[in-house]
Amino acid sequence: MNKTYCLSSKDFNTLKAILECQDLHVDNFAFTLFAGDDTFIILHEEFEKLEDDMKKIIVAHEVAHILGIKDEEKADIEALSLLTKQSQRDKLIDMWEFRHGKRYEGDKSE
Numbered sequence: 001m002n003k004t005y006c007l008s009s010k011d012f013n014t015l016k017a018i019l020e021c022q023d024l025h026v027d028n029f030a031f032t033l034f035a036g037d038d039t040f041i042i043l044h045e046e047f048e049k050l051e052d053d054m055k056k057i058i059v060a061h062e063v064a065h066i067l068g069i070k071d072e073e074k075a076d077i078e079a080l081s082l083l084t085k086q087s088q089r090d091k092l093i094d095m096w097e098f099r100h101g102k103r104y105e106g107d108k109s110e
């Protein structure tokens, strides 16, 4: 089962605090929880207000986690291959330093 929930800011932040106490990483607008074979994508209420490319990037990143990639940067590398639009890939690469503290080192298809 693969289910998506959208939480209010308050609930999202409460759950985020609980998970971070258990050393689990929580992304800014979304995170993924696993329970056996079930997967739950939890979205922050502000997610709906993001522009479309940004939503696609966030979901692709979460899908990479669902595919079993735990590392944040590797999840973004996988997200690059999942994104369908060049504008989305460019945007993700532009955020690389902000997201990972270093520049993107893969080949930026030009």
Ligand SMILES: [Zn+2]
Residues within 6 Å of the ligand: 025, 027, 061, 065, 072, 075
């Ligand atoms: Zn992540």
